[in-house]
Amino acid sequence: MDKRFWVGGYSPDGGGTSLGIRAIGIRNGVLNDLGLAHAADSPSWLATHPKLPVLYAALEHRGEVAAYSIIGRDRLEPLGRPVPAGDLVCHLAVAAAAGALVASCYGDGKVLAYPINLDGSLAEPSTAPASVDPFAVPGHERRASRSHQSTVLRSGRVITTDLGHDSVRIWDLVDGELQLRQQVALRKGDGPRHLVEHPSGLIYVVTEHSAEVIALGADAAGDYREVSRSALGESIRAGEHFPAEISLDLPTNRLYIGVRGARVMAVLGLNAGRPVFLGSAPCAGEWPRHHVHVGNSLLVANQLSNTIEAIGLDSADGLPSRRLSSLALESPTCIAAQVTN
Template sequence: MGDRTAAGAEHLVHIGSFTSSGGRGITTAALDPATGALTELSTTGALADPSYLVAGAREGVLYAVSESDEGAAGAFIAEGRGLRALGAPVPVGGAGPTHLDVAGPWLLTAHYTSGGLGALAITGDGSLAGPPRVLHHHGSGPNPERQEGPHAHHVRADPSGRWVLSVDLGTDCVRVSALDGRTGTLRPHAETVLTAGNGPRHLAFHPDGEVAYVVNELRPLLTVCRWDAGAGALEPVAEVPIAVEPDSGPVPAAAPGDVRAYPSAIVVAPDGRFVWVAVRGTDTLVTFSLAAGPEEPRRTGAVDCGGRWPRDLALDPRHRRLYAANEHSGDVTWFDVDPVTGRPRRAGSLPVPAATCVLFG
């Protein structure tokens, strides 16, 4: 799903939300490419708690994960000014799935509650088919409240298309698996252990495909890693503090020193110049410059996220604006990005109850 530039075509944005917290499922909005403004068009509640969305390979198709005890995924296609479900939700084979990605003819899902990964077949029309192929994680971490067992929070196919990386908050590691493109079987290949107690949450690749950044939830740190696609090996090389206090402007409800910081989402600029991290608790968006090189992110500033509890952060298709899904304040706030400094500047917001993620259509 890219930026629709054909004459008369509408630029669509899809926003997930927690229906169990008052959200309306998936909201479809129109994007004004000149201003970045969003205007709500429609909603669909066909899937419970669609906490994360990903674009499919087929034009107009997207997938959503249902972060429920049962765990499911749904396929949708853009139709008019909204979405139509492509069949009923399909079980993913794990509880509390929090993330998903597309790898060829397979939809990959990360199962937070039960710990592990799943793979569902994508059919010719873009719909999903079971049964799920499941790979279970094992282990624990030093935090008894959050790391009593494995908690796969993120899954990502690497840029080469050869490997699947899963970020496990519960076991402080990133696992590398090989995906059988014919059967959907996930075979464990390697495991990269990060600092105990960090609670890794999400991962993003630098556009050169040789560096990956892991944002940690339990400690506000950014782990910089080298990625060897030939060997399927991830090597940590540095930990960079995510200083979360805003540089200026309003301070969150409690002073930053009195609240915990829970980094959530990470975005890397396609030109490789900046990294942005959303931080819940302190409710900030932190900017890092990569001017010194991909392995040396340097914090250059932080701004208020425009709401409370920024769960997701997305860059628009023209790479001019950032969009924060602020779960607790129930809005999506957008920011103009300074092309020289990378610093975001608040430009507007759209009310979306219990917003969880943003996907450009």
């Protein structure tokens, strides 16, 4: 049986050529374009509800979040009107247990919590407290807050990255509102972008500006602190290469990071929780903005070369080793697995 995915991308309002959200499938390593599921303006990030046949899209350059009913396996229909968000909304995460959708906005730094109605449609959001730059100096120019990702932890708390303020924030989601529990300041200039949580409780943060992976661990009180940081290999240079997505392949206990500018996927093993660089290999395209795991392979959204690549992983070291198939797709930025309810 084939596996199916939704793909978002940048349309002309975001400098790309995508027409909207597409459906794709893969069977035995071969990718297939299943057509345009629905037209949309720069649906740069997608999130699927885990229980309802609903897909959410961040319409980045419109500053809106849209909900769609999933019709069959390759078509979408609007579920209500798009709801306003902040400037350059770039990421969405479904907090199903709390009945909310969390949105991160790169342009103005806002983090928003949208109540999810019973049918999956969205109500008006509440706005989380604004980030305070831990490195602010009185009398100096303020740095812009750049919210980039939100993730629901196994505890039910929400964790968000602020690329502009070099910090990670942990929230409690109570009655539809985000209440700040802790702010973890990293190093000035790190630029935390995306993160994943390991079943051990460790959190791995990839930084866009310093090009590293930072491990965060919690103490007995549940407060997080930095416990290690690891480079992505000697060939990855901060300021020249820009890490994007980070993923965890749990069966092999490895981290995978797409590095824009370097045209590679970097692979790190976990040694007693500490990431250790194992190697990198080409991603078969330009600007690997996002990727997902499909068995012993990766699907990579190469934004600037306009392709989705299916790449097999070496069974011994986990490095991308063979190109299984390629699918031409305009300006892809996000791949979201279809959920079988």
